[in-house]
Amino acid sequence: MSSDKKTTKFDLSSSALESGIDIAKSFVDKLVTPPIEELGLLVKDQISYWRFNNQIRILNKAKALCEKNKINIKSLPPKLLCPYLENASLEDDNDLQDKWAALLVNMVDSEQNIQNHVFPYILSQLSKDEFDLLESVLIEKKKRIFDLSKELSEFIETRSNIENSLKLKIEEQKAKLEKLSPDGKFVFSSEAMQTKSSIRSIETELRSLAYKELVLRRQISAPQSIPEQNIKEFEIANIIRLGLAKVVYEASAGTHSIDIPGDRESSYTSVDFDIEIETETSTILTELGELFIDACREKTA
Structure with missing residues (x-):
C-alpha cells in the first residue's frame, strides 16, 4: 500500500x-x-x-x-x-x-x-516571568541609586553649612550652661541637666556627619537582592545557571558562653567556647544580569 x-x-x-x-x-x-x-x-x-x-x-x-x-x-x-x-x-x-x-x-x-x-x-532561555522579575529588580536598583546619589550630592553640597550650624548651637548651649553654673560649679538643676544633654546630642549629630558620606556610598554600591518569594525555585535556579544572579552568604557570630572548670588540682585552666554562628543567604543580581537586562530594554531619552 x-x-x-x-x-x-x-x-x-x-x-x-x-x-x-x-x-x-x-x-x-x-x-x-x-x-x-x-x-x-x-x-x-x-x-x-x-x-x-x-x-x-x-x-x-x-x-x-x-x-x-x-x-x-x-x-x-x-x-x-x-x-x-x-x-x-x-x-x-x-x-x-x-x-x-x-x-x-x-x-x-x-x-x-x-x-x-x-x-x-x-x-x-528565559520565560516572561523570569525576565519580568529581573527587569523589576534592575529598575528598583536604578531608582535606589538615583535617590541615594541625589541625597549624597545634596549632603556634600550642604555639609559645611550643617557643620557650622551645629557648632554654633553647641557654643550657644555651652554659653547658656556657663550662666547656669556660677563659679564654674555645675548646678544640678533641671534646666542645667537639659542643657548638658542637648550639648551631648548635638555633638553626637556632629560626629555622625563624618560617617554619613561613607554610609551613603556603601548603600549606593550595595548589590540588589532578588525577592525569591516572587519566583519559583526552578526559575531562580535557571537565572543562576545563566549567570544573571548568584547566591551570597553572610555569616554573623551570636552570643557565646565561657565555661571555666573549678578543679583546684589542675595545673592549668581550660576554657570551652560555645559560639553560635548564623549564616544567611541572599540571591543578588550580577553585573552580567544588569548588562543583559539593560541590553533588552528600549533606550529612552
Missing part, C-alpha cells in the same frame, strides 16, 4: 506576506554584509512558516524602534546576527518579542558597543 507524501509550500510573494517581508528584508540588508540573499538568514529550505513569521514580526518591531529613536544603524557580523535570528524565531510571546526587538536595536545602535554573542542565547 503506497502513500503520497505531500509537501506544503508557502507563497512568499502573496499579498499576506509581501509587505512584511519587504520591510524586514530592507532592514536586515542594512545590518549585515554580504547581502541577505547570500546568507539565507530569513528564508531557508524547510523553515517553518511559524518561525519565519516570528522573525518578520521581531524585525519589523526593531525597525520601528530604530525609526522612532532615530538610531544610526551599524552592520552586524553574521556570527552575531545569525544566532540572533535563529533564537528569535522561536519566540512567539508578544512581550518577549519586544525584548528581542530592543536587543537588536541596541546591538545595531552605532552609539553603543553591545555585541555580546551570549545575550541572544540567554534571552532564548
Whole structure:
C-alpha cells in the first residue's frame, strides 16, 4: 500500500506576506554584509512558516524602534546576527518579542558597543516571568541609586553649612550652661541637666556627619537582592545557571558562653567556647544580569 507524501509550500510573494517581508528584508540588508540573499538568514529550505513569521514580526518591531529613536544603524557580523535570528524565531510571546526587538536595536545602535554573542542565547532561555522579575529588580536598583546619589550630592553640597550650624548651637548651649553654673560649679538643676544633654546630642549629630558620606556610598554600591518569594525555585535556579544572579552568604557570630572548670588540682585552666554562628543567604543580581537586562530594554531619552 503506497502513500503520497505531500509537501506544503508557502507563497512568499502573496499579498499576506509581501509587505512584511519587504520591510524586514530592507532592514536586515542594512545590518549585515554580504547581502541577505547570500546568507539565507530569513528564508531557508524547510523553515517553518511559524518561525519565519516570528522573525518578520521581531524585525519589523526593531525597525520601528530604530525609526522612532532615530538610531544610526551599524552592520552586524553574521556570527552575531545569525544566532540572533535563529533564537528569535522561536519566540512567539508578544512581550518577549519586544525584548528581542530592543536587543537588536541596541546591538545595531552605532552609539553603543553591545555585541555580546551570549545575550541572544540567554534571552532564548528565559520565560516572561523570569525576565519580568529581573527587569523589576534592575529598575528598583536604578531608582535606589538615583535617590541615594541625589541625597549624597545634596549632603556634600550642604555639609559645611550643617557643620557650622551645629557648632554654633553647641557654643550657644555651652554659653547658656556657663550662666547656669556660677563659679564654674555645675548646678544640678533641671534646666542645667537639659542643657548638658542637648550639648551631648548635638555633638553626637556632629560626629555622625563624618560617617554619613561613607554610609551613603556603601548603600549606593550595595548589590540588589532578588525577592525569591516572587519566583519559583526552578526559575531562580535557571537565572543562576545563566549567570544573571548568584547566591551570597553572610555569616554573623551570636552570643557565646565561657565555661571555666573549678578543679583546684589542675595545673592549668581550660576554657570551652560555645559560639553560635548564623549564616544567611541572599540571591543578588550580577553585573552580567544588569548588562543583559539593560541590553533588552528600549533606550529612552
